[in-house]
Amino acid sequence: xxxxxxxxxxxxxxxxxxxxxxxxxxxxxxxxxxxxxxxxxxxxxxxxxxxxxxxxxxxxxxxxxxxxxxxxxxxxxxxxxxxxxxxxxxxxxxxxxxxxxxxxxxxxxxxxxxxxxxxxxxxxxxxxxxxxxxxxxxxxxxxxxxxxxxxxxxxxxxxxxxxxxxxxxxxxxxxxxxxxxxxxxxxxxxxxxxxxxxxxxxxxxxxxxxxxxxxxxxxxxxxxxxxxxxxxxxxxxxxxxxxxxxxxxxxxxxxxxxxxxxxxxxxxxxxxxxxxxxxxxxxxxxxxxxxxxxxxxxxxxxxxxxxxxxxxxxxxxxxxxxxxxxxxxxxxxxxxxxxxxxxxxxxxxxxxxxxxxxxxxxxxxxxxxxxxxxxxxxxxxxxxxxxxxxxxxxxxxxxxxxxxxxxxxxxxxxxx
Numbered sequence: 001x002x003x004x005x006x007x008x009x010x011x012x013x014x015x016x017x018x019x020x021x022x023x024x025x026x027x028x029x030x031x032x033x034x035x036x037x038x039x040x041x042x043x044x045x046x047x048x049x050x051x052x053x054x055x056x057x058x059x060x061x062x063x064x065x066x067x068x069x070x071x072x073x074x075x076x077x078x079x080x081x082x083x084x085x086x087x088x089x090x091x092x093x094x095x096x097x098x099x100x101x102x103x104x105x106x107x108x109x110x111x112x113x114x115x116x117x118x119x120x121x122x123x124x125x126x127x128x129x130x131x132x133x134x135x136x137x138x139x140x141x142x143x144x145x146x147x148x149x150x151x152x153x154x155x156x157x158x159x160x161x162x163x164x165x166x167x168x169x170x171x172x173x174x175x176x177x178x179x180x181x182x183x184x185x186x187x188x189x190x191x192x193x194x195x196x197x198x199x200x201x202x203x204x205x206x207x208x209x210x211x212x213x214x215x216x217x218x219x220x221x222x223x224x225x226x227x228x229x230x231x232x233x234x235x236x237x238x239x240x241x242x243x244x245x246x247x248x249x250x251x252x253x254x255x256x257x258x259x260x261x262x263x264x265x266x267x268x269x270x271x272x273x274x275x276x277x278x279x280x281x282x283x284x285x286x287x288x289x290x291x292x293x294x295x296x297x298x299x300x301x302x303x304x305x306x307x308x309x310x311x312x313x314x315x316x317x318x319x320x321x322x323x324x325x326x327x328x329x330x331x332x333x334x335x336x337x338x339x340x341x342x343x344x345x346x347x348x349x350x351x352x353x354x355x356x357x358x359x360x361x362x363x364x365x366x367x368x369x370x371x372x373x374x375x376x377x378x379x380x381x382x383x384x385x386x387x388x389x390x391x392x393x394x395x396x397x398x399x400x401x402x403x404x405x406x407x408x409x410x411x412x413x414x415x416x
Contacts, residue, residue: 015181017071018173023162025063031164035123035174038134039167043152043160045137049246052150056157065162072179075163079155081146089155091163092141095179096131104131105185109192118189123171133178235265249302259287278330281321284311285333288318289325320397327385327398335379336398339366347378350406357407369406374413376406386413 031037047053059065064080073095078086096104107130108114117124128134142156152160166173172182238257267273275283284307291303304315311318324336350369351362362369367378375387375396386400386409400413 015183016176017069018176018181019067019069020166022063022066023068023165026057026060026161026165030057030161031168033123033168033171034125035128035134035171036164036168039164039174040161042135042137042140043157046140046152047157048151051246052148052152052154053157055154056152056159057161059154059158060161065158068159068163068166070166070173070176072176075159075177077159077162079144079158081155087144087146087155089144089146089153089159090142091152091156091160092143093135093139093177095177096133100131101180104133105188105192107131109189109196115189115193118171118185121170121172123174133174231269232265235261237261249306252303252306255287255291255303259290281311281313282330282333284308285318285321285325289322324385324398327400328379328383328402331379331381331383332385332398332402335367335377335385339368340380342367342378346382350376350378350384353405353407354410359407359410374410376409376413384409386410388413 030040044053059079059081066078066080066086068075068077070076074090074092076088076090079089080086104127107127108118114124114127117127123133140152140160142152142160144153144155146153146155148154163173172185175182175185235258238254238261263273263275275286278286288304288307291300301315304318308315308318321333321336324332328335347364347367351364354362354369360371360374362371362374362376369376369378372391373389375389377385377387379385379402383402383404384406385398385402387396388399389396400409403409403412
């Protein structure tokens with residue numbers, strides 16, 4: 001019978017698993033160091049629900065996170081919640097490749113002040129950037145045994161906030177998350193430093209990667225760029241946005257995504273942005289006028305309310321402006337909002353023409369011709385724009401189709 005091999009004993013010097021006792025309840029700022037704050041920002045930029053972040057911070061403030069265990073690519077802890085049994089919570093992140101670690105360690109060994117900073121539990125900005133050491137939005141992947149499907153849930157958020165405090169105290173915790181323990185890092189730095197020192201004592205400079213000047217400056221033909229892809233025939237359609245409590249309004253998301261696709265398609269095919277010259281108010285009117293619905297439905301009222309609030313106008317102002325935009329675009333909006341004094345000519349000939357067509361007497365004011373309930377406005381583009389109001393009320397709304405002939409504009413306004 002083959003004798004059994006003795007079980008492999010754990011290496012007592014392997015520091016790739018570290019467990020930290022439960023921290024005191026969180027008070028004040030989430031992190032003190034710049035790298036700790038980067039960790040918190042990565043969490044908050046990933047979160048889909050700010051309310052769950054707030055509850056997670058409250059959990060950390062109540063000391064509900066137990067001992068935290070850190071291993072390469074993983075941070076784990078039990079977090080107490082509303083049930084007697086705590087939840088197993090973890091945060092996962094990508095470990096660095098050997099090439100990433102080589103870049104990081106080479107950058108650290110190249111400067112004695114970097115090594116001194118690491119030994120002093122500090123992380124220089126340049127050193128962190130050498131290997132994308134710090135997480136960004138989407139790098140932190142939360143998981144929890146609780147039934148909450150939030151991303152992250154409040155238990156994972158509490159673990160993240162408490163982990164930021166560990167990073168403040170010892171940045172080697174971050175290095176361990178990325179795949180290597182403190183002893184391994186310091187041993188590698190010591191070896192690199194000794195190699196560099198020996199080379200300097202021998203009068204031999206450390207080898208540097210070089211390229212012969214002739215090779216760098218030699219004329220060479222660059223490959224021909226491939227032809228650009230043909231532009232699509234029509235703008236793309238956005239995905240469907242489901243309604244969720246606390247999420248942005250799906251109608252607004254759909255509208256903005258559709259607008260962005262249409263503008264991008266126009267820019268791609270013509271080289272010009274058709275809305276680049278519009279003011280914020282004009283663009284809001286254009287967006288509202290482009291809404292496919294008709295009438296003041298619930299979704300339309302919500303759209304008008306939000307656009308009006310963003311431009312410091314009332315929904316009625318926006319609805320009137322939309323009517324003008326649908327009547328004749330930017331020129332019609334200017335007619336609605338900008339009275340002016342037209343020169344003699346077409347404006348002066350309009351009243352006799354209306355009288356000869358058996359229309360009622362119109363009284364002039366600047367570029368307006370008005371009765372008790374009808375009005376024509378002369379635009380700077382030489383067109384006449386029709387308006388209606390309840391009798392004897394100055395509440396004019398754009399109606400009808402613009403026309404170069406005032407009689408034609410009034411006929412369109414009256415529907416005949």
